[in-house]
Amino acid sequence: MTTTLDMTALDLRQVNTRLQAAARAQANEDYVITNPRGSHAMACGLDGPLGVTIKGSTGYYCAGMNKEATITVEGSAGPGVAENMMSGTVTIHGDASQYAGATGHGGLLNIKGNASSRCGISMKGIDIVVHGNIGHMSAFMAQKGNLVVLGDAGDALGDSIYEARLFVRGSVKSLGADCIEKEMRPEHLETLAALLDKAGADARPEEFRRYGSARKLYNFNIDHADEY
Amino acid sequence: MCGIVGLFLKKDDLRPRLGDMLTDMLITMTDRGPDSAGIAIYGDAEAGRTKITVQSEDPARAFADLDAAVSEALGQPVTLTVVDTHAVLIVPDDRVAEATALLEDRGLRVMGSGASMEIYKEVGLPRDVAARFGLRQMGGSHGIGHTRMATESAVTTMGAHPFSTAPDQCLVHNGSLSNHNQMRRRLAKKGVFTRSENDTEVGAAYISSRIAEGASLGEALDGTIRDLDGFFTFVMGTRTGFGVVRDPIACKPAVMAETDDYVAFASEYRAFADLPGIEAARVWEPEPATVYFWER
Structure with missing residues (x-):
């Protein structure tokens, strides 16, 4: 059953209350939201299986803290989309603004357009697939999970990165501190193939390069004592 | 923000x-x-003319005879349009500096000027x-x-x-x-x-x-x-x-x-x-x- 919630008739709080209650009830229903008009915090805090399709563009913090729900934005998303996602899938048909998927612990964030700066900042296990380009300082302090970029990456990719894996098909403008290109081993190709398939991305794993941590910042180096 | x-x-x-x-x-x-x-x-925009947007805390008093005063000082007619606390004066291009000094002397705040630009701003x-x-x-x-x-x-x-x-x-x-x-x-x-x-x-x-x-x-x-x-x-x-x-x-x-x-x-x-x-x-x-x- 699909329920349509029209935001010309319902305000944001009414819409989110309906969605959150349905998610909590483990209803596994489908909802369509019309006339989102760039509203903030749409479909956030969903804590159970639910399908949500948003017909238009969203503002700040759409699909934040998502758990198990499948959320699709048929437009572009403002800053902080799918921030701190735990599980589930968030798909953006257009572009995503800055810090998409920040601090995410799990699930898949699938961005069909471009993502801007700070994509996947401090990611902690989320998988992010960006079909276009990403902006500067993406995957800053990224701890765990996979960031896959079919286009190009901006400046300072993976600065101060921990154990997240970064796969970029296009160019990388510059790598951040302690981020290096790494060998693409069979297990990485396998992971990447599965992610590309899941995200419906038209690309082959062999076309990508892998980047990750040089692990030089993990421990204090006594030779650098003078620098402090 | x-x-x-x-x-x-x-x-x-x-x-x-x-x-x-x-x-x-x-x-x-x-x-x-x-x-x-x-x-x-x-x-x-009107050829040869510049718009000066001014603001006053006391528009009723400040704008009451402003066009007459500026016209007299410049020796040629100017147009004044009052919009709440703001007013737009239209003066000949070559008299803008003179008009601006005059307006400031009268305690008015000049928001801006130009051939086509008007500025309106308030708390x-x-x-x-x-x-x-x-x-x-x-x-x-x-x-x-x-x-x-x-x-x-x-x-x-x-x-x-x-x-x-x-x-x-x-x-x-x-x-x-x-x-x-x-x-x-x-x-x-x-x-x-x-x-x-x-x-x-x-x-x-x-x-x-x-x-x-x-x-x-x-x-x-x-x-x-x-x-x-x-x-x-x-x-x-x-x-x-x-x-x-x-x-x-x-x-x-x-x-x-x-x-x-x-x-x-x-x-x-x-x-x-x-x-x-x-x-x-x-x-x-x-x-x-x-x-x-x-x-x-």
């Missing part, structure tokens, strides 16, 4: 609706800046400010607006955006500049003075001074990336169009939309929701440290 909106029309048939569209965009940005609001609107909610000035009824080729959440200077009319520091030029800003005092001193040494304590006015004066030295709008905006320190998303209005630039960190939001009819700028997509044909518009986020401008 502040809100910025901008609209540049590519076709003349939307000109009568410019104020109406900008007003909706401005009111939508109230959450980002409820302290004050302002708009610069580029309307019809208060954007909805109320727009209603006071009748912004909805204003037409023009392009305009920029701002809703302010004050950080770097007090909530006053003079601290409201847009800031104009040269004819037909104005600037709105989301962010805060950290080297504005140093830049203010540097500009003063070159004879470029600002009227307020506000950081954005220094940004506007910097751009105007670069243009006065011969830089193009694009070059002047490019210079902000190198010479101004701090956070900024700037939208700069000129007689022929507007330009956009964001600092390299680009944490202050910006989104743009373009159709065959217009180019629109806003801090958030929400401000575009009522624009005609927005569903089919090309919508994108301007890149950091990249200058964009549109001119007719």
Whole structure:
């Protein structure tokens, strides 16, 4: 059953209350939201299986803290989309603004357009697939999970990165501190193939390069004592 | 946090609706800046004549005989249109300096001047400010607006955006500049003075001074990336169009939309929701440290 919630008739709080209650009830229903008009915090805090399709563009913090729900934005998303996602899938048909998927612990964030700066900042296990380009300082302090970029990456990719894996098909403008290109081993190709398939991305794993941590910042180096 | 909106029309048939569209965009940005609001609107120009927009705390007294006084002093008739706390005087181009000095002597605050630019700004909610000035009824080729959440200077009319520091030029800003005092001193040494304590006015004066030295709008905006320190998303209005630039960190939001009819700028997509044909518009986020401008 699909329920349509029209935001010309319902305000944001009414819409989110309906969605959150349905998610909590483990209803596994489908909802369509019309006339989102760039509203903030749409479909956030969903804590159970639910399908949500948003017909238009969203503002700040759409699909934040998502758990198990499948959320699709048929437009572009403002800053902080799918921030701190735990599980589930968030798909953006257009572009995503800055810090998409920040601090995410799990699930898949699938961005069909471009993502801007700070994509996947401090990611902690989320998988992010960006079909276009990403902006500067993406995957800053990224701890765990996979960031896959079919286009190009901006400046300072993976600065101060921990154990997240970064796969970029296009160019990388510059790598951040302690981020290096790494060998693409069979297990990485396998992971990447599965992610590309899941995200419906038209690309082959062999076309990508892998980047990750040089692990030089993990421990204090006594030779650098003078620098402090 | 502040809100910025901008609209540049590519076709003349939307000109009568410019104020109406900008007003909706401005009111939508109230959450980002409820302290004050302002708009610069580029309307019809009359050859050989300059518009000077002035403001007074006591408009009934200040504007009562203003046209007669200025006409007498200049020895030729001037036109005066009073709009709430603001008034627009239309004077011959070669008498602008004289008229401006006269207006300032009478205790009036000069908001800006130019062939087509008029500036209206006041303390208060954007909805109320727009209603006071009748912004909805204003037409023009392009305009920029701002809703302010004050950080770097007090909530006053003079601290409201847009800031104009040269004819037909104005600037709105989301962010805060950290080297504005140093830049203010540097500009003063070159004879470029600002009227307020506000950081954005220094940004506007910097751009105007670069243009006065011969830089193009694009070059002047490019210079902000190198010479101004701090956070900024700037939208700069000129007689022929507007330009956009964001600092390299680009944490202050910006989104743009373009159709065959217009180019629109806003801090958030929400401000575009009522624009005609927005569903089919090309919508994108301007890149950091990249200058964009549109001119007719």
